[in-house]
Amino acid sequence: MHDLAPEIHRQRLVVEGLCREPIDAESIKTYLSQLSKTIDMVALMEPATHQSPLYGWAGWIHWETSGAHFYAWDQPRLFFSVDIYACKPFSVDDVVEYTRAFFDSPHVEFKAF
Secondary structure, eight states: OOOSSSSSSOOOEEEEEESSSSOOOHHHHHHHHHHHHHTTTSSSSOEEEEETTTEEEEEEETTEEEEEEEEEEEESOOEEEEEESSSOOOOHHHHHHHHHHTTOEEEEEEEOO
């Protein structure tokens, strides 16, 4: 992919994992708020959440330098996915370790790009 704006820093990270128990709205809000602090992002809003009766929970937080989306499923398995997009550098390792620990995940995968 050709970089159309090389003067603008963009960093993306997807973290996915299995969890031991269902994830609820309060957990998503706490996770996103603490994620902001973990990677030194300035939150412009409190995290928002919504539950779909068919697909599970979603959450979002807006940062001064972009934001993060969170998704959680109960069915067909206990699973979560986090998408981070930022115009400010952040530590991939810090996000992955924080996420693994927060959800006590037995298995986490990630891709940075």
